[in-house]
Amino acid sequence: MIFHLARPALFALDPERAHRLTIAGLKAMPRAPRSRPGKLAVNVAGLEFPNPLGMAAGFDKDAEVPDQLLGLGFGFTEVGSITPRPQSGNPKPRLFRLVEDRAVINRMGFNNGGGEAARQRLEARARRGGIVGINIGANKDSEDRVADYVEMTRMMAPLASYLAVNISSPNTPGLRALQDESALTGLLEAVLDARGDEGPPVFLKVAPDLEPADIDAISRIALDKKLGALIVSNTTITRPGLASRQRDEAGGLSGRPLRDLAQQRLVDFRTATGGGIPLVGVGGIATAEDAWARIRAGASLVQLYSAMVYEGPGLPRAITRGLERLMKRDGFSSIAEAVGTA
Secondary structure, eight states, rough: OOOHHHHHHHHTSSSSHHHHHHHHHHSSSSOOOOOOTTOEEETTTTTEEEESSEEEEESSTSSSHHHHHOOOOOOOEEEEEEEEOOBBBSOOOOEEEEEEEEEEEEESSSBBBOHHHHHHHHHHHHOOOEEEEEHHHHHHHHSSSHHHHHHHHHHGGGGEEEEEEEEEOTSSSTTTGGOOOOOOHHHHHHHHHHHHHTTTOEEEEEEEEOHHHHHHHHEEEHHHHHHHHHEEOOOOOOOOOOSSTTTTTTTTTGGGGGGHHHHHHHHHHHHHTTTOEEEEEEOOOHHHHHHHHHHHHHHEEEEESSHHHHHHHHHHHHHHHHHHHHHHTTTOOOHHHHHHHH
16 A cells, blocks of 8 residues: 555656665665465475565666565565676666556666675575575676676576576677577586586576577477576567557567567477476566466466566565465465466
């Protein structure tokens, strides 16, 4: 209720400034107890998630508030994307609310304070536990992007519940080319070698704007390299039926208009992998029903971000309560039992 009263004032601000105020507000909050494993607990890649709902990368780019997010009721959070060196990102304005569409367009460009600053924050909170994934990327001006991923892997592996390799942002020129079969194979081999045998599981975040041949190739590689999971999907460069006047801004689109595309892409990856690798469903999830549909379609975990812009900090607990109700309604005793049953 407090958020919905305050939302008009927040929406009167530039979106990026409003986001920084939100981070500041979370930092000022006392840390609430995080969710404990219960009816919604699910094991993915050897990790015990207390519930399947996570905060997607992009919200907490610099690992400033992972514990506060866990305290809101998320079962896990993913910080980043973090690059080896600090970078300011793309010119402003670069973040746009599409209120009529319940959507967001961003062309942030991996703005973050760099690996060392994030490493220090993550090291300081490491003993608090909770599942905190670390999303790693490459600097825009890097001459060797694979080397950037290797550097970030070595830096963050000791602190990560899982590492998420982000090659699917549309806002760093040339980055999505790393999804090509030969480039992806070389990148993942380098990352897995840098992680070592005792390191955390490696997840791969893919774009929704893929051709069938790309989906098949990525699936083969993910299975061959025994990745922990595929995160399906990042933002889209398409503009499906938008009403907002800012619909033609360049960047990645997220929120409600992405929902059906992201759901279809999840189904595509479920088919291509034969259920042989866990999937994380992300894109357009705003309700318990959205999350449940993604789970029934094949996702073991789900993530959101843009919906928080419109619904506020009570959303995680509303969704997890709804998931318990839906799981009971449909006669399942666990999330794992429901995965891929649609």
